[in-house]
Amino acid sequence: MSPPLETILQEQLGLKLPAPLLQKEMQGYCLHSDHLSLHLKGEEDGATYAVNRSQFDAFLLEEARRAGAVVNHTRVTGLEFSPDRVLVYSDGENCSAAVVVGAFGLDDGTCRIFEQSTPYRQPDFLNTVITRLDPGADFLERMGPTIQAFLLSFQGLEFGAVTPKKDHLSINIAGRSVSSQTMLEFLRSAPVQRFLPPHHWREKPLNYFKGKFPIAPAKHLFGDRYVTVGDAAGLMRPFKGKGINSACLTGIFAARTILRQGVLKEAFRDHFYRDCNELTQDLPYGRIVRFLTILTTRFRFMDHLLAIAAEDPRFMKCLFNSVSGHKSYKAIFKETVSVPLGYRFLRQIFHRFILGLPAALPAADG
Known part of the structure; x- marks a missing residue:
């Protein structure tokens, strides 16, 4: 959970997060390539916390109930739209509504229901695989409150991360076709091995959780008497997607x-989508960043990017803000581009592709 979520909840919804939800404050990021590691330096604009997502979801659900929402624990099986209402079919009693808000993430079943009933089409996405390790309190204390991010030249892998939570390590990878085998290869790689517990902590078979991460907006994400928010809308930035923030903001915009x-397409187009302007304006820049990152890892140039960042404060700030999600990609581009940085890039390109020289960090950063 990263900034400015606490501010959004307090100022927009009047909610204050209970202290028990905030399991651990994260205090830094370290970015790893195939052979180099760099502690990223930048300005924090608020605290980043590890939270238990199920507890966080339960907190928001209870707050909605207190505000007057009626919660029906039943499975939705279909939607039927008419000019003046929406009929919601379920395994229990049907209900009638003026509008339906799709906050279902990328759940295949609910996506199909929306796609069958509306012009909505699921956003393009990456697959994710998540697992956890329980290394014990001593190991977690030695590891410290740093998120370890990995951009490695693995086939099919776009990024990975190892995050020390309160009582376990959360490990996730993302890519077009990642699988449990990709996760095993990731865990066995030399850059990742440095942050895993000794083998005896990993004797039990790993449990894997498969998910999806949107990388483009959904098609027809709103229409007459329906609107989608959060992951279902696909209004997310690559890498540090800030999914909770996006879900809260788009939910607030939709409710407003x-x-x-009103609840017709024109209202959502002229007001909801306009309110999402900060998210939508950043999407083209995010696509450029993702494309360049894929090229960089494919041609094994990421080591050289870390070497540039170690010498250039402007590019260090760029990587920090990209990985942490503290600034939009549009703002990052404007702050980063410079002639001296261009010369550094040309020098590293010459070293890598003409001379075939490996990248290296200054002694203090190695």
Whole structure:
């Protein structure tokens, strides 16, 4: 959970997160390539916490109930739209609504229901695989509150991360076709091995959790009497997607439009989508960053990017803000581009592709 979520919840919804939800404050990022590691330096604009997602979801659900929402624990099986209402079919009693808000992430079943009933089409996505290790309190204390991010030249792997939570390590990878085998290869790689517990902590078979991460907006993400928010809308940045922030913001924007302007497509287009302007404007820049990152890892140039960042404070700040998600990619581009940085890039390109020289960090950063 990263900034400015606490501010969003307090200022927009009047909610204060209970202290028990905030399991651990994360205090830094370290970026790893195939052969180099670099502690990223930048300015924090708020605290980043490890949280238990199920407890966080339960907290928000209870707050919604306290505000007057009626919660029906039943499975939705279909939607039927008419000019003046939406009929929601379920395994229990049907219900009628003025509007349906799709906050279902990338759940295949609910996506199909929306796609069968509306022009909505699921956003493009990466697959994710998540696992956890329980290394014990001593190991977690030695590891410290640093998120370890990996951009490695693995076939099919776009990024990975090892995050020390309160009582376990959370490990996730993402890519077009990642699998449990990709996860095993990731765990066995030399850069990752440095942050895993001794083998005797890993004798039990690993449990894997498969997920999805949107990388483009959904098609027809709103229409007459329906609107999608969060992952379902696909309004996410690559890498540090800040999914909780996006879900809260788009949910607030959708509710504001529904209450003030109505539930028809024109209202969502003119108000909800306009409110999402900061998210939508950043999407082209995010696509460029993702494309360049894929090229960089494919041609094994990531080591050289870390070497540039170790020498250039401007590019160090760029990597920090990209990995942490503290600034939009549009702002990062404007702050980073410079002639001296261009010369550094040309020098490293010459070293890598003409001279075939390996990259190296200054002694203090190695």
